[in-house]
Amino acid sequence: MDRFLGNRRAVVLLIAPALAVYTLVLLVPILWSVAYSFFKGSPITGFKYVGFANFTELVRDPAFLQALEVSLKYAVAVTSGQIVLGLLLAMMYHFYLKRASSLVRTLVFFPIVLPTVAVAQLFVKLFEVAPRNGLVNAALQAVGMTSWVHDWLASPTSALGILVGMDIWRAMGFYGVLLYAGLVDVPAEIFEAARIDGATGWRLVRHIVMPLMTPLIVSATIFSLNGTLKVFDSVLALTNGGPGSTTTPLTLYMYNTAFTYGDYGYGSTIAMALTVLCLVVTVIIFRTARKDVRA
């Protein structure tokens, strides 16, 4: 049997196509990007070797630091929103709706499969002010809060707020189902026992639900952060980084650097910074979580 499953030619025949495509389209470009980060220029202007200059520029570049700040703010806000609301949803499904939760779960889950561009356009229209008030401004007008009626996407704070709200709206159902699956796996006797011992409400959540769910919450947080740190679609379609560059995260800054300013070298350096950031954040959360579990 082992000889049969060790058939060399078959292994090569089955794995070579996938490996070749993967190497050519993913691995080689990754190394290529790393190499780019030591150069300045683009294929059109030509490249010039600059050593580590791109990396030293990173720390001194105010636009990069601003983009980093936007990325971090957005990621922390959206991820905590997704996880906290996801957890609340999961508990609602499990403890309150119970068997009836299937329909609600399906409804709340589904915005995640919609194209981001379409969702963003919907939100643009919701918050529109000219030439016609969107749903939000019209509602504010109707209840007499006329002073609140304005172009929400034109002010930096509310633009970032809408961006964060939109992505929480899109993904909270997803995290709800994800965490609900973990809650369902907990034997019902544990909750029953805790209840008999007098743990109710917040105390049950704090001392029974949270510790049991920690591993799942950690992986969900890591997954969420890895998505939110790489946000591109929602930003491009909702604000295009504006007003000014106040909602420009690293990904969009990288894009603009490469294609608007024609600097592939510096663009690749920003991409590398993003990759490293994702790795570091993942490792940090992993480490902290493990300590928590031990303690």
Added chain:
Amino acid sequence: MSTVTKPGAGATSGAGRGLGERRRGQRAGGGVVAGHLRRLVPRLAVTILVLVEVLPLVWLVMSSLKTNAEFYTRSVWSLPEGFYWHNYVSALTTGSMALYLRNSAIATLPALALMLLLSVAAGFALEIMRWRGRDMVLLLFLSGIMVPAQMILLPLFTIYFKLNLVNNLASLVITYTAYGLPLSIFLLVAYYKAVPRELLESATCDGASIYRVFWQISLPMVRNAIVTVGLVEFFFCWNDLLFSYTFISTGSRLTVQTGLLSFVGQYGEVSWGPTFAAVCIAVFPTLVIYLLLNQRIVKGLTAGSIKG
């Protein structure tokens, strides 16, 4: 993960009923009002939740059926006066949404087919077959899950530029196929684990070749997995913006996502009706697939995240 969609999975909580909701109710000393409130508040929360998720989409569909004049003469939340389907006609023809849909299909479907073909073969080799370096190759594939698309964007653009593939949908087919491989291989390997080895063994005893074992025995057994993985990857390809925005700029080659962006740029401010219709058209394919296969999609998407 499989418990996610099991009907009546919530039943397990039956014993832990109400989380002490009742107890606190008793403590309140039979206050009828308090009891009512206690029941009302969660119900209200659920209602608000569903409204928040669904209302924007209802508003979207309603608005897509209004004439342009209606947006000026009536309030934004009024029901449409009639079904003004013409918005859809102009979005599809003048707004080229029909063309964009076709382009998206041309980019997505071959990529899906290729990706699935490559990953069922690779998954079989990585999980069922025995050879040295197997774990290394698997790790190599899996490390791709974490890599941001930005890391491969510029070199790929350079390559496609040199090969004259910029503004060609083939560039998207190639990119989607490769970028989706790590996740689909990872998921398929997990499914191959469940294929009973005795079955393969008995097939070999009956004289089947390794290729037959792969194609006629293992493959049918992971059929369900192929559909699930295909769905997950479909949403990734269909909803992609970064790659299509980078590699395609010619108007006639735009995909639904980039096309919708350009549509809104051109008509978004003035023609509200057709804009809403265009957004609906972009949403429609994903919505239909979700309505038909939501259980499978939920399962696939959540499995792809946590184990990854």
